[in-house]
Amino acid sequence: MNAIDLTADGWTHAYSGKVRDLYIETGTADLASAQRVLMVASDRVSAFDHVLSPGIPGKGELLTTLSLWWFDRLVGAPNHLVADHELRGDAVRDLIPDAVAGRAMLARTLDMFPIECVVRGYLVGSGWLEYQESQTVCGIALPAGLANGDRLPEPIYTPAWKAPMGEHDENIPFERTVELVGAEVATALRDLSLDVFSRASGIAESRGVILADTKFEFGANRDSGVITLADEVLTSDSSRYWDAEAYAAGGPGRLASFDKQIVRNWLSAHWDQTGEPPALPPEIVTQTAARYRELIERLTGS
Template identity: 75%
Template structure:
């Protein structure tokens, strides 16, 4: 995984999907006044970065994040207010459309997960204990059912290469303090409810999502960071299909890389290096990402 060389910027870090740059001449991320976050076309599943990538994915994710930031403009976020300073565009042309100029934050080590529907690992746990992340739920729910109220199920952010750990709200209090833990929970639930209503108006269900927050280094203000409500951080379903489909797989066909996961699960034993993705899987996945953006934004 090789990051691009960008004029005026120095590569500082790469995750599975995003590359982080600091201004040239800056000593480290800790001393940077600004950061450049570049979304690549890389796609990961089962803790592996796969080959090939999904064409246009980085731009689609960035465009969707910016669209949501615009609709949540009363929620403080990490975007630098103006990408153009003194008439000079700070984002290099090579990554235009898939990069965000942001301010560094003191990040909280919490994945703020909100679930409005029973699915995924939540469904697996529910079948065993009638609970999700330790939160008791009513009996008789089925895979994909809407929960009576959205629930907050935080996770501790693991180091790269390790799995995030589901934790209780009480554990978040121990990690970040009572006030910060409450603000993280309440803000995540509020943003989820607002975004869910916007998605429903577009014929979409926002089944679950995860947010990341940091504290503004100067003011301490809680600030929404990273990507927000994208296909990689959220599970979206078609509302009409969810109401009428006859099987769980059809009911919960998501606008994300589930096509990739399904193909890998059927064609790889999780031993060694994953096989290359066939072109039809790559193209179907790219189309699914694009369809979500088009349906939400109308473009």
């Protein structure tokens, strides 16, 4: 997980996640004291808590493009983006280095809430597994008789506690979020998440795409305290999208998602999840890259 060296451009590497690298302006002590951060999306791909090899060519740029596209459309939902250029004398200076152009966002640092705000509009994945056992999803009771992939009567909010690096996030009830951040913030996070999901679902459906579920992250603006949408938003890595026409037609391919599910399926068939995962074959890399690109084309029309 080697990050790009951007010190010559005035940015110092501060942190790396599975996919993203964070940089602070050189001379800033640490992330906690930084006023803004450069978020760079790499081409790394992860599955089953492992970063895999090779990466997916162009993935970082596709994720960044999609986040920026959605931020532009979610008017009224404050987000963490700040201007990526500034005026120096009579000249405009681009703050995003050429080495990461197209795959980076300049963002305001926030006091992040330790909650992943998950919204589910359809019964699928881990929710379907739980439903078969208890007729609930994350403890929320649902009607009887639902099938895998069915649309829920209304979207449900199923938050998770963001575990420290190397640990698994943990689904938690809404009452636990109240204990973590207080009733006012917990309620605001839930309401904001459901509102943004509803708006995004409508936009996606108008383009022939179903937004099945997603996760949001929020933080508090350090100056105003305003709850602010952060990190990536509504990308292939944070959301499950389906083709609406294929879904309506039914059949085994109706729940094929525009993400790295191809990678997960191949790993499940070729790796027992012990030791290091095998390298992805070229055809799996190519197919996965194509699914990421197809979603961008379907949503943005370009």
